[in-house]
Structure formats: C-alpha cells, structure tokens
Amino acid sequence: MTCKICSKKIIGRRDKIFCSVKCKNYYHVNLRKVTDRVVQEVDTILHRNRSILLEIMGKRKGQCTIDRIVLEKMKFRYKYHTHQYKNSKGKVYYYLYDFAWMEFSNDSILIIRNSPS
Numbered sequence: 001m002t003c004k005i006c007s008k009k010i011i012g013r014r015d016k017i018f019c020s021v022k023c024k025n026y027y028h029v030n031l032r033k034v035t036d037r038v039v040q041e042v043d044t045i046l047h048r049n050r051s052i053l054l055e056i057m058g059k060r061k062g063q064c065t066i067d068r069i070v071l072e073k074m075k076f077r078y079k080y081h082t083h084q085y086k087n088s089k090g091k092v093y094y095y096l097y098d099f100a101w102m103e104f105s106n107d108s109i110l111i112i113r114n115s116p117s
C-alpha cells in the first residue's frame with residue numbers, strides 16, 4: 001500500500017491509507033475545503049431565493065400570490081429550500097427559512113411569510 005497523499009510506502013497496519021499524521025491531516029483539511037465550498041454555494045442560492053421572496057412580499061404580512069414567470073425572471077431556484085411539508089390535502093409547502101411557497105396553480109405561486117412566534 002502507498003500513501004494516498006504522498007505515495008510513500010505505508011509501513012504498519014494494512015488498513016492504513018496515510019503514511020503519517022501529517023498526510024492524514026493534509027487530506028482532512030483539503031477535504032473540508034471542498035465541503036465548505038459546496039455548503040457555501042448552496043447557502044448563497046438559499047439566501048438569494050429568500051431575498052427574492054422578501055422583495056416580492058415587501059412589508060406585507062401573511063401571504064400573496066405571484067405569477068410563476070415573475071419568479072423565474074428573478075432567477076428563483078425552485079429546487080432549493082430549507083425543508084418541506086405536505087399537508088393533509090397533499091399540497092407541498094417548500095420552506096425557505098421564515099418563508100414558504102407552494103404551487104397555487106399552473107402559473108402562480110403562493111408565498112407565505114411565517115412571522116416568528
């Protein structure tokens with residue numbers, strides 16, 4: 001077996017994948033960098049999505065409907081949400097932090113703002 005990082009021959013236990021603590025740490029630090037970047041990208045999309053909903057809702061409380069095309073023009077990314085909930089009628093609510101949205105009709109979206117309680 002050779003080290004995953006420096007390719008040196010590994011001495012010792014057969015299941016070892018690094019030759020030293022140094023190489024092991026190097027691997028984990030760099031792996032974390034990749035993970036952080038992915039997390040950051042998703043965070044950015046989620047925050048942008050929330051900003052779009054916030055902009056549409058403005059100072060209004062409660063809920064409003066909007067044409068899907070408007071959201072699309074604002075580059076809203078439907079796939080990204082923080083969690084989802086299906087009600088007893090089978091309607092799915094997609095949450096974005098303190099906001100939620102659902103498909104109101106084929107071409108309109110209902111946006112709901114959940115004021116913190």
Ligand SMILES: [Zn+2]
Nearest residue numbers: 003006019023
């Ligand atoms: Zn090594």
